Amino acid sequence: MQTHDDVVDRQFGPRANAYVASPTHAGGPDLDRIETIARAFPHAKVLDLGCGGGHVAYRAAPHVAEVIACDLSPQMLNAVEAEATRRGIGNLTTRQAAAEALPFAHASFDLLLCRFTAHHWHDLDAGLREARRVLKPGGRAVFSDVVAPAHPLLDTHLQAVELLRDTSHVRDYRIDEWQAALGRAGFTIDAVATHRLAMEFASWVARMHTPEPHIIAIRALQRAASEGVKRGFEIADDGSFMVDVALFEARA
Ligand SMILES: C[S@@+](CC[C@H](N)C(=O)[O-])C[C@H]1O[C@@H](n2cnc3c(N)ncnc32)[C@H](O)[C@@H]1O
Numbered sequence: 001m002q003t004h005d006d007v008v009d010r011q012f013g014p015r016a017n018a019y020v021a022s023p024t025h026a027g028g029p030d031l032d033r034i035e036t037i038a039r040a041f042p043h044a045k046v047l048d049l050g051c052g053g054g055h056v057a058y059r060a061a062p063h064v065a066e067v068i069a070c071d072l073s074p075q076m077l078n079a080v081e082a083e084a085t086r087r088g089i090g091n092l093t094t095r096q097a098a099a100e101a102l103p104f105a106h107a108s109f110d111l112l113l114c115r116f117t118a119h120h121w122h123d124l125d126a127g128l129r130e131a132r133r134v135l136k137p138g139g140r141a142v143f144s145d146v147v148a149p150a151h152p153l154l155d156t157h158l159q160a161v162e163l164l165r166d167t168s169h170v171r172d173y174r175i176d177e178w179q180a181a182l183g184r185a186g187f188t189i190d191a192v193a194t195h196r197l198a199m200e201f202a203s204w205v206a207r208m209h210t211p212e213p214h215i216i217a218i219r220a221l222q223r224a225a226s227e228g229v230k231r232g233f234e235i236a237d238d239g240s241f242m243v244d245v246a247l248f249e250a251r252a
Contacts, residue, residue, distance in 0.1 A: 004122040004168070005098055009073050011168040011208065012052070016079035018207045019053030025116065026055050029195045030144040030247045034113055035059040037142060037249070044110035049099055049131060050117025054080035057092050060113060067092045068109075070102070071117075099127035107136045115144040119162075119172045128185035135252035141187060144247040146172045146197070154232045158243065160221060164214040165205055175246050187250035194246045201239035 012019070019025060038046065038060035048057040051069035057080065061067045069080050069092060077094040084092045097103050099114075100123050112131050121127045131141060148155040148171075155174065162169040173181070175192065182189055205215050222235050233241040 004170075005072055008120050008168040011166055012071075012073045013075035015207060015209065016053070016073065016076045019076065020079050020083050022053060022203075022207060024197070024199070024203070024207075025053055028197065028245070029193075030115060030245060031055060031059055033193065033247055034115070034142055034144070035063070037140065038063045038111065038113075041111050041140070045108065046111045046113060047104070047109045047134065049102075049112060049114040049127075050120070051080060051094075052076060052115075052117065054083055054092075056113045056115050058084070058087060058089060060111075061089045061092045064111070065091065068095055068104075069093070070095045070097050070099075072096070072098050098122075099130060101126075102130045102134050104134045106133055107139075108134050110136055110139050112139065112141040114142065116146070118143065118145050120168050120170055122170065124170075124173065124181055125184060128181055128187070132185045132187060132252050137252060139252045141250045141252065142247065143178070143182070143250065144245060145178075146243045147178065147194070147246040148172045148174045149232055149244065150174060150176075151228075151232075153226070154229055157221065157225060157229050157233070161218045164218050164221075165210045166208045172243075178246065178248060182248060182250055187252060189248055189250050191249040192246060194244055196242045197245045199241050199243060201236075201241070204240075 044064040046060050046064050046067045048069045051057050051071045057067045057069040071077055074096050099121050112135050148158050235241045
């Protein structure tokens with residue numbers, strides 16, 4: 001029986017190096033903000049939850065005591081270890097785990113960083129509860145992810161193209177859904193910042209090896225979309241589009 005976590009691992013494992021190399025993941029104002037926050041915690045033990053290609057961990061590691069990069073996918077973690085060695089980062093280790101069942105004791109971390117992964121989690125609430133549990137009381141957390149627009153039509157379009165592109169997609173949550181979920185998990189939100197992120201169509205589908213029939217379906221959805229949807233996502237002739245990213249700074 002194939003679980004959702006198996007689907008995630010099957011999608012991401014073989015593409016680990018593409019995520020290490022991805023310019024979409026290697027930069028951005030959210031990553032800059034994460035680095036600024038990490039600088040303020042020189043003695044911190046930090047968890048990069050859903051580390052993917054490791055870009056959060058590489059940014060944080062030079063400024064803190066220790067980073068543990070955690071992901072479902074063992075192949076992703078192998079790629080992160082190789083890249084950390086290549087970069088000469090000595091305070092980064094990896095741990096395989098699902099966000100929903102973290103193998104760490106209560107209050108193990110001072111700072112938890114989590115970027116572009118929660119939209120794949122089978123159970124957002126369980127993952128956030130675990131994040132809260134492994135943080136020390138008053139510990140800081142940063143969650144950054146693609147967020148759905150407020151209008152249901154744009155929300156549905158976004159989830160549809162995301163799922164066609166990558167069958168491990170669960171949901172890009174709206175900002176109010178994030179705020180409610182963080183509250184339920186026991187986090188206090190200190191700040192929310194948003195920015196627009198460009199999804200360049202060819203590299204977006206190449207990174208995930210999206211099958212040709214799904215690419216054709218995404219393009220058909222984009223062509224059939226109303227003017228409001230096209231404008232909302234700034235859909236270009238080649239299928240490239242813009243999404244909103246939100247960064248939540250929270251305290252346990
Ligand atoms: C887009 S990548 C993450 C990008 C990375 N955090 C960054 O900022 O560049 C998404 C990652 O989430 C991981 N993932 C998905 N669901 C997960 C879960 N439930 N627990 C832990 N990791 C998960 C995937 O294996 C994948 O490596």
